Amino acid sequence: MPAEPTKGPASYFPSIEKKYGRAIGEWQQLVRDRLSAKHMDLVSMLKSEHGMGHGHANAIVAHVLSMERG
Template sequence: MVNEPVKGPASYFPSIEKKYGRPIAEWQELVRRKMPAKHMELVAMLKNDHGLGHGHANAIVAHVLAAARR
């Protein structure tokens, strides 16, 4: 179990940080501030307001919403 590859939405996080120059925690906080909202509304906000690509925005939103359900 040591050094198992990261799976799911979190697997995008290193490339998101590298491409957009902000830590994942900042992106997650942006999403949390807009909640409650629908998944695709949050994705659209990240894409339209912050220039993220669809896959990267979707990964952040999916991760935040999954954590909120726990």
């Protein structure tokens, strides 16, 4: 039986790694380092400081926040 395709924010991870040249773990750590910030502030940080597109930045932030909340 074939594996289920990745869904949700994690489905963006391969294209994020390819486009921006860093492992997802590195991007996630950047977000974790600033967890006191609001969701959209974290998205804005990835966009302004690292040139990431909105969808990719939002996917990383959403995934990290969902994992932190358990």
